[in-house]
Amino acid sequence: MPGAGRAAGVRRLRRQPSEEPPAQEEDQNLLLAAAYVSDAQYNRNVPFETSPRAIRLYYFYNHWTMQVAIYFFICVDLSLALFEEPALFPLPFLATSLAEVLCLTAFFGRLVHFAKVTPQMVFWKDMKNICIMVTIVLTLIDLIIYGSLEAVNVHSVRWSRALRPVFLINFPESRQIRRTFRSIRNTLPDILYVFLLFMFSVLIFSLMALKLFGDRGLKTVEGLPYFTNILDIVFELYVLVTTANSPDVMMPAYNFNWWYCLYFITYTIINTYIFMSVFLAVVYNNYRKHLKNEIRKLAYLKRHKMIEAFNILKVKVGTEFVVTEAQWRRLAKVVAPHISSPHLELLLRISDEGQKGHVARKYNSQQILDIVLILRILRLLRIIVSIQRFRVIVTTLINIGPTILTFGGLVLVVYYVFAIIGMEAFHGKVRFSDPNFTSPDALVCGNPALKDSAFARDRYCKNNFNDLASSFIVLMELTVVNHLPLLAGGFALVTHQAAKLYFIGFHIVVVILIVNIFIAFILEAFFVAYSLEKSEVETAIEKKIQELGVGIQEEEMQDGMLVDNVDAKDSGFSGDDGDNKRKDLKSLYFRIASKKYRTVDALLQQMFESEIAPEEEGPSLDEILNFSPGDLYPKNPNFENSA
Structure with missing residues (x-):
């Protein structure tokens, strides 16, 4: 292992x-x-x-x-x-x-x-x-x-x-991106049961629609038979869940008899509002559960590596093992070669409990990650906005910026795969001509199969899969959903009705799964932002800074007088003895950074920080690496009361 x-x-x-x-x-x-x-x-x-x-x-x-x-x-x-x-x-x-x-x-x-x-x-x-x-x-x-x-x-x-x-x-x-895919993969089994129940509901309503409207001789606006083919009915009702064809799909039946609108209203309430809300709830609950397991594993691995580093450098002083100050300074310079002297001195003072001249091994919820995180979170306070009521919202939007990029990478992967498949299946089937052209070929987007279709009538010819850029634009339109039936219908006319499965598959993967997961993450991020002012690590470090006498109060800082990173009235540590260093240290002013997370991991770790075991070292490396999605509370006596 x-x-x-x-x-x-x-x-x-x-x-x-x-x-x-x-x-x-x-x-x-x-x-x-x-x-x-x-x-x-x-x-x-x-x-x-x-x-x-x-x-x-x-x-x-x-x-x-x-x-x-x-x-x-x-x-x-x-x-x-x-x-x-x-x-x-x-x-x-x-x-x-x-x-x-x-x-x-x-x-x-x-x-x-x-x-x-x-x-x-x-x-x-x-x-x-x-x-x-x-x-x-x-x-x-x-x-x-x-x-x-x-x-x-x-x-x-x-x-x-x-x-x-x-x-x-x-x-x-x-x-x-890999962690997001892994969380989605672990979430899929739970989503599958809801999706199967949802599709069963769509199929039941489709059979009801076939019996209600199939023998009425109704016609669509295009003059086609209305609800006479079970596959077309399933497709139209699936699209109705997205509201993209509402109320168009209802109008032939509604014009025939006022009471038929009750069928569509019932269908919309059950499948659009209830089932789609259940989808979001299931995605949110299960994605959060699996994501929490990933972050617990990340925190335990980080803790394990810090213990390994300590064990390599430790020496015995009295009855305890410690890392000497000289060795600690060498380590810090190797890990962060560009760290400033004041920053390094403060980091040592926080890590050196009791100012004994060495760093002892102590593992609790505040100190486990101090050595790692302080290199990242010791910044000067930056005022993002001056109005308190807006601060949480704006700060949260900034905090989730890296996460948006991660989901952007996830969407890029899905778009790319669907774009390649779309280009192989549909390229050349629809061609765009200059809007001023009025030739018969231009009016049907270069394909006679589109004659008299809504696709050609609305001049959607540029929505094609003839190159990667055009494919991405079509997929973006499908993500918005509004014209899903029109686009799917057009490409089905130039190929085969089975082509609609491509568009339904894209909607399931992107809109139902990925977009709902993104919404779930946004909800969780806002819950954290509204409920927590600072993380436990930030609070502990800030308290230590105040104890050392080198902190400042927020009200002491005036707008426009913020200094980047770590500033000092006396930035040198020229004194050779500890008293001179301490005197120099007293002249420094530090504050914990604003809650602008530089990485996704930093935001995720705070989201689940309170649920990570605080006191003990954690499970062994083998147990960490073999965590399963259900191991949110590992069977380890050290963690029975930790989550």
């Missing part, structure tokens, strides 16, 4: 002092401890080998240039769809295929680098790595087959393009 591998690595560094000079061994231990602290700081869950070579490779793996490079190649890989047929900017197949092979080479190199720093058993058991390797192989096979067929002028389908988002999801840098 990862924990065993790391522990063995620590023992190797400690049990073989004769193989390395003491200073070199101490440096290696410091780098290993700093790697654990950095992992905790940036919420990385990467089990890595602890040999000196593996540690250096791990630092290089996490360097920002490497992360920027892998994101660059992911963006290039995804953007290739703009230049491949059907293309917005056509390029020869040779050019796009060479670019894709270059991206695949970069992905494979990144994977090999990851394999060099990770224990082999862990690497081969990680499904993320398997997915990346399988996708690379499948893409190469598809490129070879497609290129061979193109060489003999035989058109085929580039089916591997729909797999490109796999790289965005499965590389370790995309843990936020």
Whole structure:
């Protein structure tokens, strides 16, 4: 297991002092401890080998240039769809295929680098790595087959393009998107039962509509038979749940008999208002439950890494194990090389209980993450708005900014897959001509099957799947839902009625599932913002700052006189003895930052902070990594009263 591998690595560094000079061994231990602290700081869950070579490779793996490079190649890989047929900017197949092979080479190199720093058993058991390797192989096979067929002028389908988002999801840098997908996956079984009940209700009402209206000889506005085909009825009633075709779908029956409106009113109340509200409730409850489990696991892993770092650097002083001040300063400089002297001094004073000259191991809800979080949350107070009633709302909107980006990445993945499928199924079926053209071909969007259709009559010709950009625009319109039946009906006319399943599937995945999850998260974020002024960690650190005599009251700060980051009247610590340092420290003024979360993890952690076990170290690493969705209250005596 990862924990065993790391522990063995620590023992190797400690049990073989004769193989390395003491200073070199101490440096290696410091780098290993700093790697654990950095992992905790940036919420990385990467089990890595602890040999000196593996540690250096791990630092290089996490360097920002490497992360920027892998994101660059992911963006290039995804953007290739703009230049491949059907293309917005056509390029020869040779050019796009060479670019894709270059991206695949970069992905494979990144994977090999990851394999060099990770224990082999862990690497081969990680499904993320398997997915990346399988996708690379499948893409190469598809490129070879497609290129061979193109060489003999035989058109085929580039089916591997729909797999490109796999790289965005499965590389370790995309843990936020991956966590969201994992939470959705865990939520699906509970949603499925509600969805099946909902579809059963739609089917029952469809059968009722067939009996009520099928033999009345009613016609739609287009002159077509009204509610005579069970599949058309199911589609129309499903769309009615979205209100996109209301009241149009009701009017033929309503014009025939006033009492028939009661059928549609009953259907709308049951399926639109009751079932859709139940969907939101189930999504909110289950998504929150699984997300809470993810954050508990994140907090326990962070705590575990901090304990590992402490155990590497600890020395015995009297009856307790501590980290000396000198070693602590070296660690802080490795973890945060650009930290200012005043910031570093304050961090030490907060971590050094009783000002004893060393940092002891104490684990409680306030101090577990102090060393990690204080590097991020010690900022000067920034006044976002001056009106108190608006502050919570505006602050919350700012706080959820990173989360919106995460959900944006999730939507991008879903849009990309549906866009690729749509381009393969519908490209060339609908063509746009200049609005001034009045030729018969232009009036039917380049397809005679659209003659006299609402799609052509309303000039929706530009809503097509002829390139990636146009596909994204159509999918955005489908997300808004308003013209779902018109768009689905148009593409069904130029292909087959089964094409409506594509649009229904998109609505289920994006509107019912992802949008409801996003709403659930917004609700939770606002509940936290309205109920909590500061997190426990912020409160504890602020109290400690006041005890040290280096804090200031909010009312002492005047508008327009805020100083960025950490400011000091006397920013130097030139004195050699502790009294001079303490005197210099007294001249500093610090405040906890505004609640502007820099990462999604910071917001999530506060949302569930009160439900994370406060006193004990937490479960073992094996138990943490094997948490199941139902393990919100682990069967561990240390946590029986923690949640």
